[in-house]
Amino acid sequence: MARDGFLARLSNLWRGFLSLWISGLEKEHPEIAYENAINGMIEKYSALKKATAAIIRRREDIEARLKSSKAELAQVGQDLDAAVATSQDDLGVMLIQKKTQLSTDVAELEGEMQAAVKDAESAKASLIQVQGEIRKLKAEKDNMLAKMASANARLRIQEQLEGLSVDAEVKALDNVREHIHNIVAESNLGKEIQESSLDQRLAQLRQQGGEANARQELERLKAAATAKKAQTKTM
Structure with missing residues (x-):
């Protein structure tokens, strides 16, 4: 008993692992899960189609039997009328018994026919539903x-x-930006150097001009002093 219980648990465990593996496989490949589901529905549809065909065949058989029984019942009714008209009492009794049996058969067949029609309609509805589910x-x-x-x-x-x-x-853009900034800085430095050199030259020029003016003024003063001395001696 213990061994049987262990084997049952082991079997359940294996089925559990197998179910998890299949579930994971279907998640990774959902087309497999859909194909399996569709194939299962198609198998169900095929089985239901065969069952529906059998139900319809039964309905057709009952319909044929009912039609035959009704025709025979009508014929027996006519025969009974003829037997009564010709005073054939013994034949009339047999025909009445047969008519009674046929009436019972017709009533039963009509009940079976109603049930067969319902079964066939239900089977066809189920078949159409499964067909729609497959398309869906x-x-x-x-x-x-x-x-x-x-x-x-x-x-x-x-x-x-x-x-x-x-x-x-x-x-790369940072390097480009830095390079551009360096070029701009060099350009500004050159401009500043150039401006500084120009200012220096202007200052030197102005200084030289000032010295020249001072020398000219000195020479003028010296000339004036010399002329004044000469004039004093003459007097």
Whole structure:
């Protein structure tokens, strides 16, 4: 007994692992799950179709028997009228018994016919429903697989975008910016040097001009002094 219990638990455990493995496989490959579901529905449809055909065949058999019994009942009624008209009492009694039996058979067949019609309609409705479910499942498969493919494509694009690094591009731009700033600084420095040199030359020029004017003024004063001395001696 203990061994049987252990084997049962081991079997349940194995079925559990197998179920989890199949579930994981179906999640990774949903098309397999959809195909299995669709194939299962198709098998169910085929079995239901055979059962529906058998039900319809039974309805047709009952309908044929009912038609035959009604025709025979009508004929027996005519024969009974003829037997009564010709005073054939013994034949009339047999025909009455037969008519009674046929009436009972017709009533039973009519009941069976009603049930057979309901069964056939119900079976056809179930068949149409399963057929619709198969079409719906196929459409759902195409739609869901398309959604999954689109989602996977978006994920791959996002992963690619997240994996892209712009550090090199930013660093390259930083180097370019620094180079441009250096060139501008050098240009400004050259301009400042040029302006400083010009100012210095102007200052020197002005200084030289001032010295020349001072010398000219000195020479004029000396000449005036000499002329004054000469004039004094003459007097």
